[in-house]
Each structure stands twice: as C-alpha cells, then as structure tokens.
Amino acid sequence: MKKLIKINKRGVTNIIVAGFLILVSVASISILWAIVSKLTDEAQLSPAFSCAEWQIEAPMNIDGACYRSSTNDLEITVSRNKDILDIYTLGLVVQLDDRKIQAECGESCGFCTILPPKSTKTYYIAIDSEELAQSALLSVNGCEFGQKSIAVCS
Numbered sequence: 001m002k003k004l005i006k007i008n009k010r011g012v013t014n015i016i017v018a019g020f021l022i023l024v025s026v027a028s029i030s031i032l033w034a035i036v037s038k039l040t041d042e043a044q045l046s047p048a049f050s051c052a053e054w055q056i057e058a059p060m061n062i063d064g065a066c067y068r069s070s071t072n073d074l075e076i077t078v079s080r081n082k083d084i085l086d087i088y089t090l091g092l093v094v095q096l097d098d099r100k101i102q103a104e105c106g107e108s109c110g111f112c113t114i115l116p117p118k119s120t121k122t123y124y125i126a127i128d129s130e131e132l133a134q135s136a137l138l139s140v141n142g143c144e145f146g147q148k149s150i151a152v153c154s
C-alpha cells in the first residue's frame with residue numbers, strides 16, 4: 001500500500017499569504033513609481049519662458065532699423081541682452097505700405113542664425129524700392145515685442 005504524505009495545511013497557507021504580500025508590495029511600488037515619474041516628466045515640459053515676463057524685460061531689442069536706398073535693404077540691428085538659453089526662433093516682421101514681410105531665424109531654418117547671448121547683430125532684408133518700410137517688429141519664440149520705426153540710413 002502506498003504511503004500518503006500528509007501536508008501541513010497551516011504551513012502552506014502561510015507561504016501563500018507571504019507570497020501574496022510580496023506580490024502586492026511589488027505591484028504597489030511599481031504603480032507609485034510610474035505615477036511619480038510621470039509627474040516629474042510633465043514638469044520638464046512646462047514652458048521655461050513667459051511672454052508677459054519677456055514683454056516687461058525683453059531678452060532681445062531692436063537697436064536700430066533703417067532703409068539703405070543704394071542696396072534696397074533694410075538693416076535691422078538686434079541686441080541680445082540676457083543669457084537665456086531657451087530661444088529657438090527669432091522673427092522679424094517689417095510693415096510696408098500695404099503688406100508685411102516676415103523673416104524667421106531658428107534651429108530649423110538655415111538662412112540665418114540666432115545671435116549668441118550678450119551680442120549684437122545686423123540682419124539685412126531686401127525689399128522693393130517703391131514700397132516704404134514703416135516699422136519693424138521683433139518676436140522671440142512667438143512672443144512679439146520691440147517695435148521700432150524705420151528711418152533712412154545715413
């Protein structure tokens with residue numbers, strides 16, 4: 001006759017309960033880690049600049065804007081005041097008599113570069129001689145500020 005092995009049921013239930021507690025603990029820690037890491041990632045994606053702050057204390061200014069009739073170019077001198085690293089696009093909007101000319105510098109286009117911190121650069125924009133340029137507007141990362149009237153270059 002075969003001998004039956006008697007299993008202590010109390011010992012088996014203790015092992016099952018311990019395994020279940022370990023499983024629940026690991027699952028809880030994993031869920032908590034996922035929630036905390038998601039919250040910290042969202043904080044990194046928040047904007048590093050505010051248009052309202054930049055309009056009060058602009059990171060860039062138009063120092064001068066003039067039209068040179070000999071070359072039919074607008075000369076717009078821009079200075080970068082602050083050491084802000086989050087400047088991705090620099091836009092210049094020139095108001096003519098009946099239309100606007102827009103030029104944009106940035107990481108995605110190759111026709112010009114954004115000037116480095118604490119420096120000055122002159123940008124040249126070709127226009128038709130029949131049209132009179134009235135003003136130039138500066139925009140950084142889509143925030144507009146720094147409008148300047150355009151004079152005749154001396």
